[in-house]
Amino acid sequence: MANSPATAPETAAESKQRSVRVVLVGLMITMLLAMLDNMIVGTAMPTIVGELGGLNHLSWVVTAYTLAAAASTPIWGKLGDLYGRKGIFLTSIVIFLIGSALSGLSGSMDQLIAFRAVQGLGAGGLMVGVLAIIGDLIPPRERGKYQGMMAGIMAIAMIGGPLVGGTITDHLGWRWSFYINLPLGAFALFMVWATLHLPRKRTQARIDYLGAGLLTVGITSLVLVTTWGGNEYDWASAQILGLIALAVVSLAVFLVVERAAAEPVLPLGIFANRNFTLVTVIGFLTGFVMYGAVTFLPLYQQTIQDASATNSGLLLLPMLLSMLVVSLVAGRVTTQTGKYKAFPIVGTALLSLGALLLSQMDTGTTRVTSGLFMAVLGAGMGFLMQITMLVAQNSVEMKDMGVASSTSTLFRTIGGSFGVALSGAIFANRVGDIMTSRLGGKGGEIASGGGQIDPSRLGKLPAAVRDAYLHGVAGGTHSVFLWTALVGLLGFAASWFVTEVPLRGAGPQAKEAGPEGVEDAVGDTPFKDAAAVEV
Template identity: 40%
Template sequence: MTTPLATAAAGAPHIQPTAEEIRRVFIGLVTVLALGAVDQSIVATALPRIVSDLGGIAHLSWVVTAYVLASTATMPLYGKLSDQYGRKPMVYIAIATFLLGSALSGAAQNMSQLIVFRAIQGIGAGGLLPLAQIIIGDMVPPTQRGRRQGVIAAIFAICSVVGPILGGLITDLLSWHWIFYVNLPIGAVAMVLIGRSLRQYTPLHQRRIDYLGSLLMTAATVSLLLVLTLGGSSWPWDSLPIAGFAACAIVTGTLFVRHVKHEPEPVLPLELFHNKLFVIACTVLALTFMGLLGASLFFPLFFQLVMGVSPSRSGLLTGPLMAGIALSSLLNGRLLVRSGRYKPAQVTGLTIATLAFAVLAWSAATSQGLLVIEPSMLSLGLGLGLVMPNMTIAVQNALPPFHRGVGTATLAFFRSLGGLIGVAGSGAILGWQLRRLNGGQAPSVAMAGEGQVSPAHAMAPHIQDAVLMMYRHAIATTFLVGTCIVACALLAIMLMPEHPLRDHHHAPAPAAE
């Protein structure tokens, strides 16, 4: 159902940006997007130095968790508010909040302050990816959008590799404070570029904020994310705190669904979920990232523990995965511009990713070497790079302009949520497999520093083979589960309709199925 205001908005004139405006705004968006992506991983290599200065090692994981929680929970809100108040005010708020959190994090005097300030930084970062995708959707017609969205996907892949390297270099050359302070001048330049060139290219929708819906949605999202991030690590899955968070998620989620049914202008319109393409797109992207992050989390563990590789080299060995994503994302944008079709590339990509995952599971279980594993990781990245940028374009093409913001942000939210579920689920599967293979108890492996494990090859010979076998088969199981999850995404995308890409913004969105 479309509201009268939505119909009026859809018929309002669309402002056509100039090529120079597109170039300047895109440079500014890519800059802040890179900062947000890097900051998700840049802290990892600086954590030992942070702990030595601030203490609080018991709460160390929250330095990363607070950022991820805040950024994921706020994504849909940015999308809806940008539909109501415009892209420019919201991107200003997102960048300013991110830079404020960066400045405060750099000046933190203890671990509690750093965790709170990282959450503030995450609140700002939650708007960077969806708003960048939304603004590009406003400025560039769907038929020309592939190249820009491909660059965004490539940047995210590259930054996930570059982040830890930059974190180590900055910490060694300057101090850990500068991994946050370096954001300030770069972010300020990006804000000026965006501020000088960005205009409101699509008509605004009704200026009304669903405060209660926003509160309920945020409470449900944060509660669910706390269950996923803390369950099985900080607390057992059957512990009272996890049960409390789960109950809170269920109650607030139920109240939110009941609320949006009666709210005339909800923060998350239910009519989005009447669109078959949108529902399948969210499902496919959630499943894809569930399988990817769930399994790829254990690539470094596999290299270090089972294959005896050093921590620094294990990071390099995971590079082909991200290189594949970056390469195919860039090439895919050019192919999309030429063909005008997005679904064939997605089906091909998920088929390649499923086969690559299956080979990785087989390789881990049968002690194959790097000559098999590395090409498989590259193939996995190449396949996934054909899926992610196209999905954003497909959703934006299928939704009317007055829902482009909230639809794009909700798609990004489901992508992040799927990744978190994959990480939590794969950790649980790994633990279960290790206990099963070890007679009910997980094998004891010495930890060497933050996030590093002693290779099994360094253990006593009489237990070396047994530990190698247990971890090899347990990690192979997580790869096998990842194969099944990506295969489900492949089956789901077969059901997704493909609408012709519009060649200009004035064309009406395809009718929802």
């Protein structure tokens, strides 16, 4: 019996949603690869150093990956806009898997650093590729319902990374911390290749090589400043000041070049849209707060609350679960109502409040109390993580979806780099001051290594030294989160100026008023055809 006209559209809609979900399986696995890698490798690093040596080059294993990923992110986004999302995304997965395999085969620390750079080059395209493809497939109005999936992937990576990394290293060897990417990546590669069908793109435009080169130099310099400053070199050293000058000059020249480029790698016109600029700034500040928290909360838990490295990851559960639940609720509300202006305001307010509460922790704070404080911080993240990307993508034309996704991701990453670097400097100085005040010059010498002592050594220290260090860590944590709360307030101020523009795909209302500065053409975007993915 033929379907009635009343039921046929419902069947088509259900089929479309099922097709999108199939594609999302591959995309979510790819996102998990991008987020999980550093968490797993970080746990394996002591074993890697024990076998390969090169302790003095240890930081470069992480820095090479981070540099390559950050520098390539905007380039991957632009290539996807120019030549089609699917082929560029599959290429980034292949490069990431090649880098993973070579890293596992490394015979020296120098080889590992070089191959981690290859892996990072591919990783730069993974996250931006996922976000841009989701932007192509799912209209902004409908995208909120999938936010919980992305928040869930982040929670799995943060909690499962250390657990998986420790288990793999102990039972299979450190090389499998890289090899584990291969079967997961191969499955994601097959899923995306077989199920994702987007309109093919062909363009005669030339790649903006000069702009890409200048942007790479500028981003690399900024990342090196935040990585080396206060660690490898003093903040006032010639190396750090030289990198700052190089970053300023290269980015200034980049702006000039982009204004004249026929197809700029980063179209400056997207910043003319107020909403895009504001949520990019908010994303930068969110990254600053989030990465600072994730870096220093485990240190506090392992030192003050006597948690193991594994348990400190589990103790982050209140923050991560809160982020997951709030992100899911915010996404559903956005999908049902099309309203989102309140979320950046509430999110930045909770982000600042959570950081302020965490700054009150001391040597006597219980795990329950710190867990409640973390839940407040996590709620703030939940309101912001996906909403900022949603507003950024809704503020540009479809042809700039990749650039919008990569720019938003890049600014959040750089914000995180600055957050970790500046928080680390604040923490180390505070620990040093407190230990010097309690132990005199001896305390200053003990704290001179960056303000951190391996928690496993605490029980072997004299009681006076241990007590001074515990108070130093508590004081350093207080200072870090107090400054973080102030940074969050800047985001709170910016969020009030975000304009609530109707989301594309929101129905009749959206057809009357497109996004600010963007010509509404819902019927001409991939939403109409590409959302019904061919499988």
